[in-house]
Amino acid sequence: MVTAADITAARQRIRPIAHVTPVMTSRSFNAESGVQTFFKCENLQFGGAFKIRGAANFIGSLTKDELARGVVAFSSGNHAQAVAIAAQRAGAKATVVMPVDAPKSKVAGTAARGAHIIRYDRFTEDREAIARKVTEESGAVTVPPFDHEWIIAGQGTAVCELLEQTSDLDAIVAPVGGGGLLSGSAIAAKAVNPKLRVFGVEPALANDTYLSFQKGELVTIASPDTIADGLRAPHSGKLTFPIIEALAEDILLVTEEEILAAMQFLLVRMKILVEPSGAVPAAAVLFGKLPKNAGRVGVILSGGNVDFPLPF
Amino acid sequence: MVTAADITAARQRIRPIAHVTPVMTSRSFNAESGVQTFFKCENLQFGGAFKIRGAANFIGSLTKDELARGVVAFSSGNHAQAVAIAAQRAGAKATVVMPVDAPKSKVAGTAARGAHIIRYDRFTEDREAIARKVTEESGAVTVPPFDHEWIIAGQGTAVCELLEQTSDLDAIVAPVGGGGLLSGSAIAAKAVNPKLRVFGVEPALANDTYLSFQKGELVTIASPDTIADGLRAPHSGKLTFPIIEALAEDILLVTEEEILAAMQFLLVRMKILVEPSGAVPAAAVLFGKLPKNAGRVGVILSGGNVDFPLPF
Numbered sequence: 001m002v003t004a005a006d007i008t009a010a011r012q013r014i015r016p017i018a019h020v021t022p023v024m025t026s027r028s029f030n031a032e033s034g035v036q037t038f039f040k041c042e043n044l045q046f047g048g049a050f051k052i053r054g055a056a057n058f059i060g061s062l063t064k065d066e067l068a069r070g071v072v073a074f075s076s077g078n079h080a081q082a083v084a085i086a087a088q089r090a091g092a093k094a095t096v097v098m099p100v101d102a103p104k105s106k107v108a109g110t111a112a113r114g115a116h117i118i119r120y121d122r123f124t125e126d127r128e129a130i131a132r133k134v135t136e137e138s139g140a141v142t143v144p145p146f147d148h149e150w151i152i153a154g155q156g157t158a159v160c161e162l163l164e165q166t167s168d169l170d171a172i173v174a175p176v177g178g179g180g181l182l183s184g185s186a187i188a189a190k191a192v193n194p195k196l197r198v199f200g201v202e203p204a205l206a207n208d209t210y211l212s213f214q215k216g217e218l219v220t221i222a223s224p225d226t227i228a229d230g231l232r233a234p235h236s237g238k239l240t241f242p243i244i245e246a247l248a249e250d251i252l253l254v255t256e257e258e259i260l261a262a263m264q265f266l267l268v269r270m271k272i273l274v275e276p277s278g279a280v281p282a283a284a285v286l287f288g289k290l291p292k293n294a295g296r297v298g299v300i301l302s303g304g305n306v307d308f309p310l311p312f
Numbered sequence: 313m314v315t316a317a318d319i320t321a322a323r324q325r326i327r328p329i330a331h332v333t334p335v336m337t338s339r340s341f342n343a344e345s346g347v348q349t350f351f352k353c354e355n356l357q358f359g360g361a362f363k364i365r366g367a368a369n370f371i372g373s374l375t376k377d378e379l380a381r382g383v384v385a386f387s388s389g390n391h392a393q394a395v396a397i398a399a400q401r402a403g404a405k406a407t408v409v410m411p412v413d414a415p416k417s418k419v420a421g422t423a424a425r426g427a428h429i430i431r432y433d434r435f436t437e438d439r440e441a442i443a444r445k446v447t448e449e450s451g452a453v454t455v456p457p458f459d460h461e462w463i464i465a466g467q468g469t470a471v472c473e474l475l476e477q478t479s480d481l482d483a484i485v486a487p488v489g490g491g492g493l494l495s496g497s498a499i500a501a502k503a504v505n506p507k508l509r510v511f512g513v514e515p516a517l518a519n520d521t522y523l524s525f526q527k528g529e530l531v532t533i534a535s536p537d538t539i540a541d542g543l544r545a546p547h548s549g550k551l552t553f554p555i556i557e558a559l560a561e562d563i564l565l566v567t568e569e570e571i572l573a574a575m576q577f578l579l580v581r582m583k584i585l586v587e588p589s590g591a592v593p594a595a596a597v598l599f600g601k602l603p604k605n606a607g608r609v610g611v612i613l614s615g616g617n618v619d620f621p622l623p624f
Contacts, residue, residue, distance in 0.1 A: 022334065024356075027358075043583045044336075044582075044583055046339075048583065105580075267585055268417075268585070268618070270356075271355045271356055271360065271584055271585040271586075271616035272583055272584055272585065273579055273580070273583040273584065273585065274583075304583035306580070310622055
């Protein structure tokens with residue numbers, strides 16, 4: 001069970017690597033949404049996303065022996081880059097297994113951090129077999145993308161900061177992919193103030209946690225095809241989901257159009273680039289998905305790594 | 313003659329309206345440019361550009377009688393919106409004369425601030441005649457875009473803030489259109505530390521101030537056709553140019569390609585949207601136009617209002 005003390009310890013552990021990101025407000029966003037909103041800018045985080053928090057906490061928790069064996073991660077996205085950065089800082093060798101169709105910028109960013117990259121074909125090769133081979137041959141420790149206590153504790157640090165940077169918040173809104181960020185956020189929020197309301201947001205096209213939340217058990221959906229590429233996990237985690245179920249008030253859904261509109265508002269009106277996954281909670285606020293009178297709302301803009309020409 | 317005291321007074325005057333914008337740093341920008349750079353984010357300013365500083369100082373300096381007669385501005389861009397905002401806050405009526413081909417978003421933003429908008433055809437109508445008619449009929453006070461002491465003093469406030477937010481700067485780099493921002497910045501910088509080096513940057517396609525600086529007198533060029541739409545003034549001002557000549561070390565030039573590359577770096581790597589005019593000084597740093605060993609450099613990202621589909 002991840003506790004507030006674990007998150008406090010994680011803050012110390014990640015301090016040399018992760019930024020304390022700024023909190024931004026926007027009169028025009030507040031006017032348009034009718035909600036007083038405080039944005040935690042993880043798009044300005046080192047590596048362009050909150051993922052460095054969990055990766056740095058995980059790698060910082062390893063023993064010297066484990067670090068000497070190196071780490072391995074499986075990701076085409078922000079987790080790959082975060083693991084490469086955190087491993088490089090810890091002086092550990094990182095191997096990252098990425099599909100051949102992973103975005104070039106992510107592959108380049110990961111390679112630039114000194115990680116050894118193994119490419120595989122998602123359609124013809126068995127990722128599990130490659131993973132087994134890498135870990136068996138090297139003894140490397142796998143850094144999981146979300147379903148691990150150290151990862152959850154690391155991701156929870158963003159909300160700790162937000163609650164110190166912004167007084168009297170009434171609610172926290174975070175995106176849900178595998179649930180690492182939302183579960184860590186919920187533990188951090190409730191530890192500070194049990195009355196703080198916690199909401200997760202998913203693309204309607206990737207509504208696995210919404211369905212799980214309704215049903216009271218982990219539901220797996222077919223590979224979701226949403227523009228929010230960071231939220232395509234077909235189910236949340238065995239560790240993360242029970243935390244979400246216990247602490248979140250609701251899982252909200254947004255359409256692809258709402259995600260794009262929020263991304264555009266953040267870019268054109270607020271002048272910040274947020275990736276589709278990061279714009280998902282902002283979309284929920286902007287399009288009135290929160291209960292009425294939500295009060296002062298903290299929104300986590302989880303990342304800013306956009307790998308495609310802007311779609312508007 | 314604008315003094316440091318005028319800029320200090322301007323800070324008090326604009327405090328209720330203009331934001332104290334944040335200063336941003338980027339390891340990757342520093343690594344790529346080889347220059348330790350501190351960005352003053354006027355793209356996050358109220359109205360999306362530094363222009364509110366000058367407009368609020370000007371309008372805040374008017375007498376009650378003058379305010380009662382209202383103000384008028386001629387602009388298709390950021391100055392229009394700034395005058396509309398500052399007039400609305402002062403309870404003064406604003407008339408803004410905008411060409412019919414002005415960007416829709418700027419017209420809408422100006423109208424949303426309660427300004428009365430007069431449209432004219434740049435090719436068939438005489439702007440001067442319209443201006444005369446408006447001011448004669450209403451007695452309204454014209455808010456000039458750059459060549460006025462109150463405007464210069466207002467624009468100088470950004471560098472005052474930057475020097476308080478960032479210690480031990482060695483140089484300041486600002487874009488030059490009409491020269492309001494650069495002249496105000498230079499006065500503010502030299503007042504704090506006479507050794508602070510001040511550089512202006514222009515698009516090579518709009519090199520009027522560069523030519524004036526070389527020649528030692530005000531040079532006018534034909535309507536410049538640069539993507540940096542805020543820097544298309546065909547000459548700097550009768551007040552601003554002598555200040556620039558006296559206090560700036562050099563005027564640097566950047567190409568259209570360099571402006572776009574800087575804009576893209578700011579967006580994709582640093583996650584902030586900066587308009588072409590605002591990216592001009594960043595381009596000078598990124599592409600090595602500063603003298604070697606410039607030290608710690610403050611760059612003014614002057615605005616973030618982009619009116620066209622992103623060009624990359």
